[in-house]
Amino acid sequence: MLPYMPFVNEYWPFIVTGIICYLGARFLYHSAVSWNPEKYKNRKNYRTPDEVAEIDADEFEDDVGQLDMSSALPWDLEHVSLDFNRLPVDETIRRSQEFYTFMNQRRTVRFFSRDPVPADVIRNIIRAAGTAPSGAHTEPWTYVVVSDPEVKRQVRDIVEKEEEINYTKRMGPQWTTDLKPLRTNWIKEYLTDAPYLILVFKQLYSFKEDGTKRIHYYSEMSISLACGILLAAVHYAGLVSLTSTPLNCGPALRSLLGRPTSEKLILLLPVGYPSPDATVPDLKRKPLEEILVEI
Ligand SMILES: Cc1cc2nc3c(=O)[nH]c(=O)nc-3n(C[C@H](O)[C@H](O)[C@H](O)COP(=O)(O)O)c2cc1C
Incomplete structure (x- = not known):
């Protein structure tokens, strides 16, 4: 006799239906594979990145050879000597402090x-x-630089319209309260004042020379690293910028700038000189002890 299980007794029709659906889906998938093994060849051989890390190089070459896939970079890519200038230790210390x-x-x-x-x-x-590292050297970025006053005005129109809704409806009281000390709002004069707007787009994928899709591994991390270098380069050139990620403006700005749907807006960065009377909030940065764990 079966033990009394209230959950099973009450929901057994759903449980049985779930099991039948699962077995049916498995059956259909395996039938499809046996009818058309060519189509499913790559999927059968697919390995997760963790699994790939487990196998040694020779096995990997055999494995990829069987897949009949083209690699995104040339298969016979040459490896050359590293161009590296090793600095004296004092100079390394001095430079790290200076930077x-x-x-x-x-x-x-x-x-x-x-x-x-x-x-x-x-x-x-x-x-x-563009020198930033990227997953499998896929370089998943497009930088659109706008200096045309009319296009800057259109960018500003799109951003201000959305930002007004963001501030009054979408962001909610906690977010707008957190922003109060920074004195930001939906009026964005800097979008027409700054001589340049740099709009950074993340390419979700691209295409190889043979027309097949090129997967962009870790594209979010790659583009974030590139944005960091971009900010540092602006600063090093003696200019200033405003990191902004205007909420809900991506699709409208993408179509204004004629970018494809395979690209997603990540950053809108006005760049130029500060106005003579520019002010900034007197923020303090976390000290080393709060951000570093040494083990
Ligand atoms: C992802 C991200 C989005 C941001 N978006 C905005 C924004 O929409 N408007 C704005 O005025 N500042 C924005 N900022 C700037 C931050 O407010 C600023 O970095 C922070 O207050 C620290 O100031 P600091 O950059 O001068 O150190 C953004 C920063 C980041 C990293």
């Missing part, structure tokens, strides 16, 4: 001068961002 002091002066600026900046400076800044 920290320099980066500690970077501030988010919300008041921009309309003074022009040479376009070559912005191009070099984008070149620097």
Whole structure:
């Protein structure tokens, strides 16, 4: 005799239906594989990144050879000597201190001068961002630089309309309260004052030379690293920027700028000189003891 199980007794029709659906789906999948093994070849051989890490290089080569796949980078990619200049230890210490002091002066600026900046400076800044590491060297980024006053005005219109809704409806009282000390609101003069707007798009995927889809591994992490280098490059060039990720504006800005649906807006960065009377909130950064764990 079966023990009394109230849950099973009450819900047995759902449990039985669930099991039948699961077995049916498995049966259909395996039938499909046996009818058309070519189509499912890659999926059968698919290994998770963890599994791939477990197998040794020779096995990996055999494995990929069987898959009949083209790699995103050339299969016979040459490996060359590293161009590396090893510095004396004192110089390494000096540089690390100097870089920290320099980066500690970077501030988010919300008041921009309309003074022009040479376009070559912005191009070099984008070149620097393009040196970021990326998952499997997929470089999943597109930087759109807007200097045309009319397009800047259209960007500002889109952002201000959405930001007004964000501040009054979407963000909620806690978020808007947290922002109060920063004195931000939905009026974004800097979007038309700054000589350049850099819009960073993440490419969700791209295409290989043979037309097959190129998977962008870890694209979120890759683009975030590139954005960090971008901010540092702006600062190093003697300019200022405002990191912004305007909520709900991505699709409208993407279509305004003619970018494909395979790209997602990650960052909107006004870049230029600060206005002469620019102010910044007097923020303190966490001390080393609070952000470092040494083991
Ligand atoms: C992901 C992200 C989104 C941000 N979005 C905005 C924004 O929409 N508007 C704004 O004025 N500042 C924005 N900021 C800037 C932060 O408020 C600023 O970095 C923070 O207050 C620290 O100031 P600091 O950059 O001068 O150190 C953003 C920063 C980050 C990292």
